[in-house]
Amino acid sequence: MGRAVESDLVDRLLDGEHRALARVITKIESQSPGYRDIVSEIHAHTGHASVVGITGSPGAGKSTLVDKLAKHYRDQGETVGVIAVDPSSPYTGGAVLGDRIRMASNVGDMDVFFRSMSARGQLGGLSTATADAVKALDAFGKDRIIIETVGAGQNEVDVVKTADTVVVLVQPGSGDDVQMLKAGILEIGDLFVVNKADMEGASRTVAELQEMIHLRDDDPTKGLNMGHHGGDAMAETHGHGESDTHGAGDATAGDADEADVTPFWTPQVLETVATTGEGIETLVETLSDHYSYLTESGELDEKAKQRAGEEIRQLLRSDVNRLLERELDRRGGVEQFARAVVDKETDPYAVTEDVLEPLRECLEDRDD
Secondary structure: OHHHHHHHHHHHHHOOOHHHHHHHHHHHHHOOOOHHHHHHHHHOOOOOOEEEEEEEOOOOOHHHHHHHHHHHHHHOOOOEEEEEEEOEOOOOOOEOOOOOOOOHHHOOOOOEEEEEEEOOOOOOOOOHHHHHHHHHHHHHOOOEEEEEOOOOHHHHHHHHHOOOEEEEEEOOOOHHHHHHHHOOHHHHOOEEEEOOOOOOOHHHHHHHHHHHHHHHHHOOOHHHHOHHHOOOOOOEEEOOOOOOOOOOOOOOOOOOOHHHOOEEEOOEEEEOEOOOOEOHHHHHHHHHHHHHHHHHHOHHHHHHHHHHHHHHHHHHHHHHHHHHHHHHHHOOOHHHHHHHHHOOOOOHHHHHHHHHHHHHHHHHHHHO
């Protein structure tokens, strides 16, 4: 009976019922019984929406920028889904900022679906529940999905696992923000946006970011881990970077045939004033440029495969951990093992081998 109810909920979601979408995301976030069956059923209907991740330090204006982006897409006739990943309450696990009104420009617009979710203790802000909620919005038929994440420094790299394009917001004149980028978040940005560009120090911050990107691209070790910015140094250039062209550049490697030219993306630095909407149109155009690059280069498909692989690994880790916790409880609990270790009756490695042995034997028997 339960499975039939879940299938009916999925059918209503696929038919465009907003109430069903809200219920599905609630089930996903609370991990209520049957939520995995729901995600499995909607999986075949995903892969159509473009997903943008917006990250950056608290106070950079992420929520205002997301609001203006959503309005711009709606003005173009596109539907939008927004997931705002808020800090988790240490008491309830829920979103601390979940009740705040953040989409002022889109209040009452049923084609903008806004959901505030808990980061569930992950500093990067993207839990498995968030990734599954993106699938629900995608299957529902949203054209654009925007994820606004917790500003938590370099741990924000988690956003890469779910978003096609990553936008990093930086405040003008903030030395701390620039140092944060040097700590690792620089590697994940496809676009860097200096928001509140009407403030003093904006031009200097833009220059610092451009210099950092230039130095990173000149780093001889970057080819060892190029991630989603890989490509030949003489390859075709996309975006609004140092070249004067909008979109694809004309540079080619020697006399190579056009078919041999590899698309390449240089992270862009833009300026916006989200409160007034200044720079939003340019941002939207650059997001479109990056999505075109992903499609033309084949990287969109590659990123999807990487996400699927990481999701499989994460689910396996989660489920195996749950099985092992049950096995520990069955044997008297981890405290009993810990006391034996402290009393020198055994050691952590021996305990681990003992607990894992049944699982290992089961898997080895299946190999036979």
